[in-house]
Amino acid sequence: MKSELTRNKNNLMKKYDEIEALVDKQKTRSKEESTRYLQMESDIKSTTKKAIDMIKRKERKLLDELKEMSDEYIRQLKADIKSGELSIKMYQLQAELIDHTLQSECDMDVYEMYQGCEDGDVDAVGNADLKEKGRIASIMFRQDMDKLSRAVDDLQLGEIDVLYESVLNLKATPVLQGTLDVRVAGDGKAAHAIDITVLVVNGTDTVVVTDFNNTNMKSFYTRNNKVSHSKLSLSSEPYCVTKVKHNQVAVTVPDTRQIVTVEVNPDLVLLSTISTNKQYIGITSLTSSTLAAGSQSPPCVDILDMSGHVLRSISPLHSGNNILQSPSYLCTTRKGDILVSDWGSRCIVCLTPGGDVVFTYSPTGDTALKWPRGITSTSTGDILVTQVPAQSHLSD
The missing domain is CATH 2.120.10.30 (TolB, C-terminal domain)
Known part of the structure; x- marks a missing residue:
């Protein structure tokens, strides 16, 4: 009986040593996994930041382009306003000259003013502002939400891969769970x-x-x-x-x-x-x-x-x-x-x-x-x- 108990004790101590070694190994893996988790968390944040930085660079480029075009458009509009105000003053001055001539008793002054109007001097005053080539007609922001949605859907920051232990038992006997007959009414031939x-x-x-x-x-x-x-x-x-x-x-x-x-x-x-x-x-x-x-x-x-x-x-x-x-x-x-x-x-x-x-x-x-x-x-x-x-x- 003592001999049997000694063997039992030795078996228990052997299992004790095995489990203790396994526990120590799991403790080490736990510490390593904590470190790996922090590293993977940092990698995900870094990848996300890079993606955000890329989007912000595109945003900055788009905003710079918008500002450049908008400033040019506003410059053109202000030039049009200045030119229009100058034309108004010129038209007003010309109208005053005609009014003064009409009140004059000198026939020669009336004739000269008449000749000037016939020659188009008045219209020339109004058309003094020459139009620039390649003027901006309007500025719009066009966006394709479907294309943007597809791009966001396709954005791959990465994936979390989980490998499970001993999930697929290659030695197990497959068990049939059910059968689906793919033949349906109206098929002219055997289904393949x-x-x-x-x-x-x-x-x-x-x-x-x-x-x-x-x-x-x-x-x-x-x-x-x-x-x-x-x-x-x-x-x-x-x-x-x-x-x-x-x-x-x-x-x-x-x-x-x-x-x-x-x-x-x-x-x-x-x-x-x-x-x-x-x-x-x-x-x-x-x-x-x-x-x-x-x-x-x-x-x-x-x-x-x-x-x-x-x-x-x-x-x-x-x-x-x-x-x-x-x-x-x-x-x-x-x-x-x-x-x-x-x-x-x-x-x-x-x-x-x-x-x-x-x-x-x-x-x-x-x-x-x-x-x-x-x-x-x-x-x-x-x-x-x-x-x-x-x-x-x-x-x-």
């Missing part, structure tokens, strides 16, 4: 859902899918305990979809070289059709006014504005060869990087919006990517990729 996204519109979870075979997109939602749906027909087969705003998505339509924007409320309403120079397949939203889209010909990822203009084209190279071959599925990480699922090169590529390669992932052997398709990243920083068997891919 290419891509999917989920939005919360006015508190309603809304699933938006692109149906390639039926050339439409659909939304599914539950309202008043009843499952409902809406359908929006498109000019050609839609491919990928991305959330642009809380109630707006963008969808690629490769065959017609288009990207369409659609409002989700939760029924679908077509907002705009954007014409593009390339056939884009993959798409993801970087900000509310910029998109990243993947093209197969040529293989690249383009950064676009909402009018379809290419701001930057990314074609990263490795050993002289383009890493991208078929960038068909894209998503944006919490840090603003672009994840690309490329089934042509059978790899995952992470790009910055500036075009730098963060990493490439192309494992071999049993873990090799077969035909990578849809891709997303979680709040924990994990990356999830779907795959389809080679036979299924070839039959698409």
Whole structure:
């Protein structure tokens, strides 16, 4: 019994030492986190101050321009006033001279005054003020509140990234929570859902899918305990979809070289059709006014504005060869990087919006990517990729 108790005591002391070491480590981490918090707080304030200083510099420039133009306009107006007052005095003097002549009994004085009026001397007095060229007609302050709102929305001071411990259990068995049948009445062909996204519109979870075979997109939602749906027909087969705003998505339509924007409320309403120079397949939203889209010909990822203009084209190279071959599925990480699922090169590529390669992932052997398709990243920083068997891919 004493021997057993001794072993128990030794086990307890071992655990005591482990916990004590863990507590000491946590105390150190707590102090470090307090220091890091103060540093991050300082960084946020510094970044905000820089943004405010930039706005104030623009304000100062605008005010200086306004003052310069306003001073010039007021100078012109004062010159007009001075010239007008001088003309008034001249007209008054001329009128007095004519009145004096009319009272004169000398016919020669009347004749000379008459001749002077006939020759236009009176009008010449009034037109003595010559008009300057390039005169200011008016000054107005014109502002585009929509453009300003978009700029403020796109302003990125930074993001708070939180990495949780042991949230995603890779060894756990996945559990099916439910299945959504995307076939609806009126479909002429078997539904083929290419891509999917989920939005919360006015508190309603809304699933938006692109149906390639039926050339439409659909939304599914539950309202008043009843499952409902809406359908929006498109000019050609839609491919990928991305959330642009809380109630707006963008969808690629490769065959017609288009990207369409659609409002989700939760029924679908077509907002705009954007014409593009390339056939884009993959798409993801970087900000509310910029998109990243993947093209197969040529293989690249383009950064676009909402009018379809290419701001930057990314074609990263490795050993002289383009890493991208078929960038068909894209998503944006919490840090603003672009994840690309490329089934042509059978790899995952992470790009910055500036075009730098963060990493490439192309494992071999049993873990090799077969035909990578849809891709997303979680709040924990994990990356999830779907795959389809080679036979299924070839039959698409």
